[in-house]
Amino acid sequence: MIAVVGAGLMGAATAWQLARRGHDVTLVEAHDIGHRHGSSHGTSRIFRRAYADPFYVRLTGRAHEEWRELENDSATPLLRTTGGLDLGATCDPHALAAVLAGTGVPHELLAAEEASERWPYIHFDGPALFHPDAGVVDADRTVAACVRRAVRHGAQLRVGVRVEGIDVRGKAVVRCDDGRDLTADVVVVAAGAWLPDLQLPLPLPSFTITQQQVFHFRQRRPADAWPVLVSKDASMQVFGLPSGGDGGPRPAVKVAEHDRGTRTTARTRTGVVDPASRARIGAFVRDRLPGLDPAPVAEATCLYTSTPDEDFVLDRHGPLVVVSPCSGHGAKFAPLIGAMAADLATGRAAPHPRFRLGRTG
Helix, strand or coil: CEEEECCCHHHHHHHHHHHHCCCCEEEEECCCCCCCCCCCCCCCEEECCCCCCHHHHHHHHHHHHHHHHHHHHHCCCCEEECCEEEECCCCCHHHHHHHHHHCCCCCEEECHHHHHHHCCCCCCCCCEEEECCCEEECHHHHHHHHHHHHHHCCCEEEECCCEEEEEEECEEEEEECCCCCEEECEEEECCHHHHHHHCCCCCCCCCEEEEEEEEEEEECCCCCCCCEEEEECCCCEEEEEECHHHHCCCCEEEEEECCCCEECCCCCCCCCCCHHHHHHHHHHHHHHCCCEEEEEEEEEEEEEEECCCCCCEEEEECCEEEEECCCCCCHHHHHHHHHHHHHHHHCCCCCCHHHCHHHCC
16 A cells, blocks of 8 residues: 655645556545645646756656646646746846757747737846746646546545654554554655654755745736746746636736745744735836736735755655655646656656755755
């Protein structure tokens, strides 16, 4: 039996991938499915292929295939293609274009005037990179679809059960707060920000947990087709994307800082939006996104779990598989991470060197 701890995006995707392959799976979740206490809730997450690192660009191609496979299996639309923009004084769209050209990803390098003609509701003060494969993932639907299909494929589901620790005695024993411990051949730990609290019998990286803020701004013209966007300059990194249902009944755009957050833990986060972040993002919207009303119509918090090098953790030690695709850019890979974690759990593949536990402090 394979136990999966955590039914967020990564744990749910892993349970789906394992169950559809015919394995005996039990998925354990401390809260309700689709809860809002971690990193996997909401109707809008970015899918994009524009990385400066060819390694991740290639992974996005594989992830795109797995998204379509999950959509086919679940009969649920999850990834909506909008196209994506990279812009800003420190973005270096020319370098990004060179990487995408080298990996065969369609893209356009646009001067500020060209970009402004196409997206008059965004302010451009320099060149921008556009790639048409970017889009928006619905995290809520994805978690629900993965869990639903995992159960349909035979997985067992234990909800409202908190894992207090995992002991390794040949097999792995998952200690649960309801007294019904699980003995498993393999345990996949996909606990997100709760991972450092589990006191696993193996060395973990020095994860940094931060509470992030996101804000939703109403479109001035509902018919405008907003792409995903990433803006980088010397003072801040900002991302934006269509909000989906989180922005309310009228079309809105989600805008947030990527590079700032309040240090916290999964247990001590406040859930209170930082007013300084609200002020910075409001100013950014006024200056750079004239197609949006600068007064937010909704706001929320979530958690980032980050490694020092911003690479993921996907590794196996004995009967334990640790899954932490994190650092604020993991959601786009969810169904692929599920496949990679399933391969580790069943011995079909070895960990990639970049994702091993011991490669970073």
